[in-house]
Amino acid sequence: MHEREAQDAMVERDDNSHEPRGPKPLKRSSAGVIALLLVGVMMFLPTNFMIRSPGPVFNTLGKDEGKDVVSIEGAKTYASDSELDLLTVYVQGGGQNRVTIPVVLEAMLNPTKDVVPEETIMAHNTSSQQQNEQNDRMMTSSQDLAIAAAMTELGYDYKTWLSVADFSNELNSKLLKKGDRLLKYNGKDISSLEELKKQLNANGEKPATLTVGRADKQGDYKNVDVTVKTEAADNGERQLGIFLGTEHKFPIGVKFGLSNVGGPSAGMMFALSIIDRLTEGSLAGEHHVAGTGEIAADGTVGPIGGIAQKMVAAKKSGATIFLAPADNCNEVVGRVPDGLNVLKISTLSEAHTALEKIADGQDPSTFATCE
Known part of the structure; x- marks a missing residue:
């Protein structure tokens, strides 16, 4: 009996102790719920990544929303049976339109998409609106340079x-x-x-x-x-x-009817379409050609972004020939869709000559490639 009383007294003293007590430990089920909630919140936080995916394709010798993509005034023009496609890329994220982790993870698992750091596409502290305005300016400049390059290639004088x-x-x-x-x-x-x-x-x-x-x-x-x-x-x-x-002041008038497309990468294809319209016959015969590349007034073809996505879009549109800037070759290797012949291009003159030879029957696979 004395032992029982001693035990009771010990328990009582423990219950009435004045030592500080910490919070009661969480039950495992509560901790798990909180952890899941935290993970859920983190999954939907904005990231500093941008996603490239294949965009729409436009035939520069055709129409967009009822308007000629390229139209010429002040010179005789000729019809063409060729298709000369310019290619675009959808870009998600950046600025005020950041993408979340699930969107990034889906893109990483999609072989037609690329996930890239925001700074590789947009300058630091650039808003989405500013980026769009910059892309519009680059598109306008590329159109002007495309005319200049075509005029240079065809031997026209301009100021x-x-x-x-x-x-x-x-x-x-x-x-x-x-x-x-x-x-x-x-x-x-x-x-x-x-x-x-x-x-x-x-x-x-x-x-x-x-x-x-x-x-x-x-x-x-x-x-x-x-x-x-x-x-x-x-x-x-x-x-x-x-x-x-x-x-520039050109001897002809050229208008571009493409809307909602920005950036400089359509320059080479615009220039080829102008050359095709100003010369008799079809530049690439009946071949379906797609391509990309920034253009300079002297005809130099520069690299662009998103070439892997553009090759996918070209293949889906039915193109069998793809004109790729030589400086993009490191991004081309290993990502060429089956059945697409990729030609390595450094100048407008190279592209012009290659398409003429293909129209005359030369096998596209005999030209220089990136691989």
Whole structure:
């Protein structure tokens, strides 16, 4: 009996102890629910990834929403039996439209899609609207350069000016206007960007007379002399504090009827369609050709993004020949769909010649490829 009382007293003392007590441990079932909730919340947090997937395909010799994708005025044009497709890529994520982890995981398991870090497509702190506006500007520029490249390839003469696109600071912002054509620097013709750089560096920090062509309200250009200053960039080269653009005056009029497509990658295919329209016959015969590549006025073909997705879109659209920029070859290898002949292209002239030879019966598989 005494032993029982002692045990009871010990229990009582333990219950009435004044030692601090921690929270009661969670039951395993409660901890599991919380863990699942946390995982669920994390799964739907926005990520810094963007997803590329195949987009729509447009025949540059055809129509989009009832409008000719490419139309020409001021020159005789010819019908064509060829198909020259430009290709697009859907891009998800970035800016204010970030994708969640489940969307990223689905894309990683889909062989037609690629998941890439946001900074590889969009500059830091760029909004979705700003990115769209930039893509629209690049599309407009690529169309202008496509005309220039086609004119160069066909031997047409045209005029080119460097122009004021915008200002990087206030150095000459009150003296120059957007759209001013840069004609002369201290009386010497400005024939190219390289020539302008040489003149700026040779003059140093001294003020100089810049002659510009400035449009009046009627759109007529008049020469205006402006005394401008320069400043040294980090690399020591002199600058005017402006962003330069390029303006052309062509002997023909070219209009583009494609809507809701941005970026520079359609340049080469636009140029080929202009060449096809301006020359008799069908550039690629009855072949279905697709391709991509940024274009320069001299015909140089530059690399683009999303080429793997564009090859998938080309194959689905029925193309059997794909024109790929040479600088994209490392992304082409191992991802070419069966039945698609990929030609490695460095210049518009190469593409032009290759399609003419294919139209004459040469086997597409005999041309240089990325593999």
